[in-house]
Amino acid sequence: MLRGYPGVSWVSVSTPPQNQGRPDDVTPVRTRPPLGVAVASFASSFDRFAVSPLLVFVALDLGVSLAQAVAVAGVYYLAYGFSQPIWGTLADRFGRVRLLRWALLGSAVAGLLSAFAPTLILLVAARAVTGVFFGGIIPTALTYIGDTVAASHRQSALSDLMAGIAVGTALATATAGLVGDLLSWRVMFALPPVIAVLCLLALRRLPEPARESGGGFVATLNTALRNRWVWTVVTLAFFEGAAVLGMLTFLAPALQAQGLDATAAGLTVAGYGVSTMLCSRLVRPLGQRLPITALMLIGGGAMTLGFALVAVHISVGTVIASALLLGAAWALLHTSLQAWATSVAPAARGTVVALFAAGLFAGSSVSTLAAGPLVAADAWTTLFAGAALLALLVTLGAVIVRRVYDRQER
Template sequence: MTAPGTMTAKPPLALSAASFVSTFDRFAVTPMLVLIAAGLGAPLAATVSVASGYFLAYGVSQAAWGVLSDRYGRIRIMRLTLLGAAAAGVVSALAPELTSLIVARIAAGACFGAIIPTSLTYVGDTVAQQQRQQALSRLVGLMAIGTALATALSGALADLVHWRAVFVLPALLAVPCSFALRGLPEPKLPEVTSLRTHVTAVLRNRWALVVFGLAFVEGGVLLGTMTFLASALQHHGVEATAAGLATAGYGIGVWAFSALLRLVSQRWPVWLLIVVGGAQMCAGYVIVTAHVDITTVVISTLLLGGGWSFMHSSLQTWATSVAPTARGTAVSMFASALFGGSAASAAVGGLLVEDGQYPLLFGATAAVGAVLTTVAALARHRYRP
């Protein structure tokens, strides 16, 4: 068993690799929605369900994975779900029409949904509180590489080979990741005498509910709306490869700003980190509200990456400590809220983009982001453990 505080601020390679693959799979679909719609002869608004269904399953499943990881172990859950995700990825690549593809992506999202929150929980279990945000920011930085490669490579693969090939790649990588995780020790698990009692203890925690609510809105503002940046470019005549490369700026932004976060996180109060992240996020959407082209989308995605690094990592770290006796459950509920919000936002956004109403979508998101930033900063300033 691994005792709390025994791991360094540098996450294990196997954990980082699994997180990388999960992140790659989650972001790979973004530049492909238009190509999938054309390839399957389906309307774009319906094809968006390939992404929104994945996000919803990714989010909703995480509460269950959190409870199961508290009961049966972090490593065991990650190893099994990686194998399930690999199978779902292969089925996705073979899906003959839109409905079966949506079902396969929902299954993939549900399985890959276990990886990120369980990885974060593993860090929370094994890294001391004073080093935890740095460890999490390193993990987020590695995930950012997966994000950048997913958005850059998926558009190119879809253009040069086929969009089905994009689903095969993370499926192939998930299998060795599952086997590599065997080398990590299980941390000491909390006592789970009753699953109902365990979940209820989190849901009765007022601050936990506040963090979950903030995560839901953040997921909608950041992840849900960001899905449409590539399709906005394609709406203006940009090829999928170029659109994917432009939106790869998000991953670069997360990586670069995560490095900056590690320098300032020990000196700045958390509420200020949230304000800085929220300001970047809002600015990113204001830019593409005014005009959409490759330059504005690159700038926007870089800023959104900064928003994720500063705001999301702060909320994420908060989630690892708000209910320490049920950390796996709390972190997974946080992630469920995040991706539930992203699925809701993607579904609503799909209705707007079908009519080309991208300025309305991005402008409304910027306004909601400003409210989110204000509420999140005030709540974190008032929080007392």
């Protein structure tokens, strides 16, 4: 075992050309992500999901309208999502650990500037830069796992990472409004940068993994875009994002439309993060007994059932059940798709994972915008019935095309 890095063993391998000059001709083989990488992903998720609940407090404190304050979230989400392909290609060119360190450093600086921004314009600008840097952490972490964890352990390692991300989601959703009310929205914006600094210190001795060379920027991008299976997993990510992340946004508003206050509604939906964390513990034992298509089917079935419940009736009980089922779907279906994304084009792994993440967030954005008229009309049954149908189609599509892929790879 390598001292200071639990869960790492070293095996001898031939050194790829781009890694000549390394002190050893070995590469780390992990079974789980390093703590610093997992916590960095937690911080990225926490920062992203803390934005929306704070908009009312931002508007009141800075003396602007809520419509103007929405720009704080809008530019952040755009920067977070659309910067990811850039981070992916940079990670393939310069290395995973190096990019993680730069992303953490940039997140810390820009995040602290956000916390002390005196005007809305400066806050929007700082949040845009923060979104760019925090947006690079999770895809680079996923790529690092793809480089350092054998395929037989990769999905369980990804589920460990997803557990940390889910905790960030749950804590941000449950506490952002409360902290904003009792303390200040600035406190919530300052917490992730502090965590980023601690992660930066934890990663200072993390070795750079060996990786296959895909050539320069253009060559690496061409390698990814000319692979039809890359397009397949990115397309599946788009529709999964549309179903899970897009429609998850409306569970709390659906309860609020029934008269529940915002804090209680947010705490109810926070069950999603708790469920993801708990169900991620099942990925390792299930993955040893079941094929990946079975995990996709179980996770997709949970997603379909979760939306079907709230399509039939909206109450605290059905929303809690839906959030729990969606957490199970994220732990099983999403990590299956992620593990697939890390394997389809190893020479362009960083680029592929970043495209996968960009597709996921693009899908969530499109479905959120498309659902707007239904939300305005209080057509919750139609909205969630459509989400259930989309979830079913995503599940069947993922299982069918994965079986085709497995047959061709044999």
